[in-house]
Amino acid sequence: MGIKFDVFDARDLLAFPGGDNDTDTVFGGVHFNTTTLHHWNYTYYSNRTLSNDSECWLTFPPYEPQLLLTNGSFVNATSCYNSVNPIGSRGYTGIGFSVFFGLGLVLTVTVLAKHGALYLPKERRFYPIGRRWQWYWACFVCACALVSLFTNVDVDRYYLQELPIIVSIFFWFLTCLGTVALTWEAVRHWGSWLERQYVDPNPFIYSNGDRRSQVEFWTPLWFYFWLWMNFFLVVPRSWNFASYQRSPEQTAQYAIPTATGARFKAAAFCLFVAWLTIVFSLRHSIKHYKPRNRGIFNRAVGFIRAVPLRLVLIIPLSLALIAYQAFISFVWEFSIIRFDGVVPVIFAWGFGPSLLILYIQIAYGYASPNEDKELLRQRRERGGMINRELGFIKKPAWWRRVRGDHLGTLRDKIGSNVNEVGGERGVGRRVEDEMERHAREDAARNALEDDGGIELSCIHHADASANPRVDRAGAKAVPTSLPYAGRNERRHTERVVQTAASVLFPSDIETQRAQRAAFLMEIGPPPPPPYTDEQRHEPDVGRPATAQRTNSTSTTRSVNVEPQQVRSMLDI
Incomplete structure (x- = not known):
């Protein structure tokens, strides 16, 4: 037998x-x-x-x-475990479904190549593998479904059930597990994508140690715990009971009690807990990364509107697949383990949800752009909005070519920038235009012509040379304000203004400076005479003129000498 x-x-x-x-x-x-x-x-x-x-x-x-x-x-005998029967409805239906799953596998690989490509640097907060997991699980579902469906051919052809029915049922349970994992990764990654868009304008809007981040850390562990509980309840066991359908008596004694046993019931319950975790993750993402609404009714409406159509379809379909696994653990008549079971129920309820979820994911993958490219587009939009608020108009692409900015190398541009530095202003300051120069000259002229046109600097200098100041002790004071003999108009104007201020608003500062100078002359040799700005520019004997240090802010010499030859960025 x-x-x-x-x-x-x-x-x-x-x-x-x-x-x-x-x-x-x-x-x-x-x-x-x-x-x-x-x-x-x-x-x-x-x-x-x-x-x-x-x-x-x-x-x-x-x-x-x-x-x-x-x-x-x-x-000339024939073994009982040969394919002697013709292909039945279960085998033909399995071949038809396998064609769609095979096509889905090819399309999934192309979508994986599209969404798995990187166009931005990797971030520790959003790993690239996070967006690829849903496509990895989709490939797993396709592979398991193909094995299960193709072996249905031998389920029909074998006179007595043996290995084909075992392989078909084994990989169908793996298909159920992979489909639920695919749904989870789709929902989880949708929340991760919302978070990435939410924190991209401001990375510090959420801290890494708050309750939100803790929930997002522990929720995947909780889900995969129940998913692997389903795996360990179903897979590691003896599967020979599926082949014990060689007679009605044997089916009733061995196959039915095992197929409707407690382990399969508990496995279906584990998948249901995992499905509830998916719903919780969906609600968590909407709560933290979508606009909030007030009131029970508004929250319900906002929750429905926030969920994308893709998730609205695949979450109920995954629940339907879990319901079928739980249903066959109680009812043998419609079970997929039964080799002569009801074919429409087996394929429509057992394989249909997985196939629909797979193609919904594929349609989403082709319709949606790569996330890195979408993030770059959003950054460009934000930059354009900020530029419009600031009144900055970005030049078109042809603007550089009209101005000739595209000609020459970077070294030539640096050299031209160095050659343009000069004039009477100090290095690193803004170049003075004609209007500012006229305003400065008028201010200096008005300062000199105050008090009836008397030039205060000339009076001060003449008085200082004819009758040096004498301190209270009767010692001659060393003049602390020397006439400016340089060619810098700005510094000359400053000296004139300082002299005029000292005459109009006398103070004891000059007296204190004179006393301090007299005290220093009494305790030691007199200090060397102060140098003028012109003397500071005189080079030392034996040193080149370009090697002299100066504290002057004048750039007159930089205009007269040859332009600096730039060799690298370090010379600037």
Whole structure:
């Protein structure tokens, strides 16, 4: 009967068909010796197979054995585990679904290449693999579904169920697990994408140690805990019960009790907890990264509007798939484990949600842009908005070519910038225009012509040379304000203004300076005479003129000498 090893049911046993005598039996018109059959422990079963728990042979035409040897082996016999039946509705439907899953696998790989590409530097807060996980799980779902669907062909063709039904059911449960994981990664990454857009204008709007970040850290661990609980309840077990459907009695004794056992019920419950985690993650993302509404009704409406259409479709579909796994753990009649089950229910409810979720994801992948490119577009829009608020108009692309800015290398541009530095203003200051120069000259002229046109600087200088100041002790004071003999008009104007201020508003500062100078002359040799600005520019003997240091802010020399030859950025 094809029941191997420890599986045996007395209700499946039948007596050998009668032959010419007591030691003769007939299978398909061929006579066999019953003594030899009993000697090698062959038993005839109700499914018209002959087996001794190690070998199983078909006994109906045209697959009946032609000869039985004394060593217990048959000649021209057909094993019970051969594909002798034609392909049924389950096999044809599985081939049709496998075509769509195969096409989905190809499209998923292309979408993965599109959304997995990087156009911005990597960030520790948003790893590139985070956006790729949903496509990795989609490839996993396609691969498992293809294996499960193709093996349905042999489920129909095998006369007695063996390995094909086991492989088909095993990979279907993995397909369910992968579909729920695909839904989770789609929802989780949608929230991560919202967060990335939310913090891109201001990276410090949220701290890394708040309650929000803690929830986002522990929620994936919680989800995958229940997902792997489903895996460990379903996968690590003996799957031979799926093949024990070789007779009605064997199905009722072995297959049905195991398929509707507590482990499959608990596995479906674990998937349901994982689905509730998906809904919680969706609500968490909307709460923190979408506009908030007041009132119960407004919050409900805002929640519905905030959820994208893709998630509105795939979340109920994943729940439908979980519901089917829970349903078949109670009802055997519509179970996918049953080899002759109801085909429309098996494929529409068992494989349909996974296929729809897969193609919804593919449509989203082709319709939506790469996230890095979208982020760059949003940054350009924000930059344009800020420029409009500031009144800055960005020049078009042809502007540089009209002005000739595209000509020359970077070294030439640096050299031209260095050659333009000069004039009467100090290096690093803004160049004085004509209007500012006229205003400065008028101010200096008005300062000199005050008090009836008397030039205060000339009076001060003459008085200082004819009658040096004398301090209270009777010692001659060293003049602290010397006449300016340089060519810098700005400094000359400043000296004139200072002299005029000292005459109009006398103070004891000059007296204190004179006393301090007299005290220093009494305790030591007199200090060397102060140098004028022109003397400061005189080079030392033995040193080149370009090597002299000066504190002057005048750039007159920089105009007269040859332009500096720039060799690198370090020379500037």
